[in-house]
Amino acid sequence: KAGVTQTPRYLIKTRGQQVTLSCSPISGHRSVSWYQQTPGQGLQFLFEYFSETQRNKGNFPGRFSGRQFSNSRSEMNVSTLELGDSALYLCASSLDPGGEAFFGQGTRLTVV
Amino acid sequence: KNEVEQSPQNLTAQEGEFITINCSYSVGISALHWLQQHPGGGIVSLFMLSSGKKKHGRLIATINIQEKHSSLHITASHPRDSAVYICAVIALYGGATNKLIFGTGTLLAVQP
Numbered sequence: 001k002a003g004v005t006q007t008p009r010y011l012i013k014t015r016g017q018q019v020t021l022s023c024s025p026i027s028g029h030r031s032v033s034w035y036q037q038t039p040g041q042g043l044q045f046l047f048e049y050f051s052e053t054q055r056n057k058g059n060f061p062g063r064f065s066g067r068q069f070s071n072s073r074s075e076m077n078v079s080t081l082e083l084g085d086s087a088l089y090l091c092a093s094s095l096d097p098g099g100e101a102f103f104g105q106g107t108r109l110t111v112v
Numbered sequence: 113k114n115e116v117e118q119s120p121q122n123l124t125a126q127e128g129e130f131i132t133i134n135c136s137y138s139v140g141i142s143a144l145h146w147l148q149q150h151p152g153g154g155i156v157s158l159f160m161l162s163s164g165k166k167k168h169g170r171l172i173a174t175i176n177i178q179e180k181h182s183s184l185h186i187t188a189s190h191p192r193d194s195a196v197y198i199c200a201v202i203a204l205y206g207g208a209t210n211k212l213i214f215g216t217g218t219l220l221a222v223q224p
Binding site for chain 2: 028035042045056060063088096098104106108
């Protein structure tokens with residue numbers, strides 16, 4: 001069974017641009033959550049989706065948004081990129097909310 | 113003060129040693145994860161615990177809900193165990209959720 005797949009793996013963007021990251025959960029998993037990892041702040045929760053609905057949102061500005069599709073695939077979007085958005089963005093999926101989470105390899109975003 | 117504290121932050125061991133990493137948390141939780149992250153970013157879920165003890169190969173995880181404390185033990189450590197080990201909890205106030213609150217991680221280096 002394939003694991004959690006995140007695309008792209010690496011991305012370089014310029015300040016002010018926007019970016020969309022994709023996460024395909026493990027087949028059958030309906031819950032997807034997103035996290036940001038930076039050297040300064042560590043791992044922080046971004047948002048959580050279940051059945052195409054956002055259930056929780058972390059303490060991030062409105063420039064960070066996401067959605068989940070009917071096949072449980074999820075995307076997150078960051079608009080008006082800032083240098084501080086450079087980070088590893090990780091996606092995790094589970095069968096249902098509160099279940100064991102399985103992580104993807106992450107997308108490393110560099111904003112220049 | 114962080115809701116999830118880990119100790120030690122850095123740990124160097126000789127191959128074959130028994131290793132313990134500790135995690136204390138200040139919130140009521142429904143579950144606790146132990147995660148492993150190798151250089152390059154990908155996170156692997158080692159254990160998800162809500163009570164008692166779990167064992168997988170040379171890894172053992174225990175949790176004491178009353179004391180709000182968990183430990184991860186590695187027996188007969190090996191250089192391939194070198195990684196960052198991260199404790200993460202699902203807070204009770206969140207209900208059934210995958211909103212994880214992370215510790216800062218323990219960087220383990222096992223020398224041959």
